[in-house]
Amino acid sequence: MSENGRGPNSVDKRKPLALGIVGGLIGIYLTPINPIIGPLLAALGAVCGIVWGADAIARVASYGLGTGVPSIGYMSLAFSLVGALSGLSVAVYLGTSYTWIGPVLGVVLAMIVGAIVAGLGLTVLKMKIPILMRCTIELAGAASISVLGFSAAIAGSYAMPNILHSVIIPGYIALFFILNTMAIQHPFNACLGPNENRTRTLKLAFSTAFIAMAITGVIAMPFSSAWYVIAIVGAIGWFVSITSFIQASKDEAALVKWTGWWPHEEGEDFDKEVKEIKEA
């Protein structure tokens, strides 16, 4: 593992960052353009956020937090969810002409809390993880975009009154808490190890994000006319990404398949296996 917890098989950290911030916010802000396309774009924005979060968690958890990969995911989702909803609430307080400020303020508030919590970890708790600050801030942003995106997809708007009616009162907000944490923390938790390839991890991140999107589409049924579009696009995206992930896993497993496992005993078995490999 080289500097910043990135091995040779890693992707440029700016790419998921750009995808998450730009893709996520554009998707959320385009929600009101059309009752069908808008919610779909919001859900795709949440997918971008989840992929960004999966990359950030992979970078920070490469250091070994001592608490497992999921814990930082749960913590980030916790304060990001509160931060995102607070941002929307402040927009309500400012008045209807300031509704647009809600999502971006929510993301910023979540990132500020992320910075404070990471700062406490580094100073008060004396943790020795140099990229904890940067990655916790990134995770907070990614988590808040994912919550806002899925909420806007169900409500068809990013205004707090609509989200209160169709996301908070039915209790979907608690579901997003766990669903988005799973989508963000699972890819690295499943792929970590000495032979981790970040491209393969992010393929799994796309598949968890799309399956979360498909579930969002199904639960949006009572509130959104776009529910079937979100569910179908999510399911197609999941199929494409999980197929690609399985293919990548097989390709990398070929290294083991071609060279074989280590010999059971020195001598006859080993020679026999080498012979078999040469023949094949």
Place this chain on the structure above:
Amino acid sequence: MVVDPLILIGAVAVGGVLIGGGVHFIPVGGAPAAIATATGVGTGTAMLAAGGGMTGLITAAAATTSPLWLVILAGGAGSALMLGITMLVGNWVYIWGVGCVPSSAKVTHDPITKYEQSKFVTPGTEGHGIPTVCFVSGIIGGLLSGFGGALAYYFLYYSLIATPGYAIPSGAYVSLGAATLAGTFALGLFFVNSVIASYNIGGTIEGFHDPKFARLPRAALACIIASAIVGALGVLLVQGGSF
């Protein structure tokens, strides 16, 4: 009841410290305990916070319209019960499944039962299962965390229902939106503080007899600051009801 914003921030900060402190009492074994090479429940604090926290908040929310002391007691009872069940069933698996004697390598004698521990610790391990002292400590931890979560839930719920957006609908006893939002907020508080506590103890602790327990003041400081910030976000959330 009108809740002053400062009281809300204070309640959330106190709740956060109770949660963070409570985690130090819970025997969190992490991955080593999952393979019975360390004392405690074989999972991390995040999962225990999810189990204990959610159960505590369900029992607290069931008592929503009751006075404060009853809501807090209900939250504590729910969390302590869930953690008690988790530790009991975990112990069944360790005793009859793995086949090891619950024992701790951190103390020579159990401080409560005075039973000798070192004879029963498998060489090369840090102990296994959940001995009496860990179980009692875990129940105390569950009670404290449950109190903390219920405290935050109660004050946010009453702050929210004072606003027009979250007001109790006519003919109903509770406001569903306020209860859901306050419950999710309190659950978030559980996760934030349990993970901060978890960072402080390096992922595993046995209970109040563990030497790592002495690190509690450091976690309390971190938890009170982090929770006060989350409480300030709670004040902003209340503003969202003014439509």
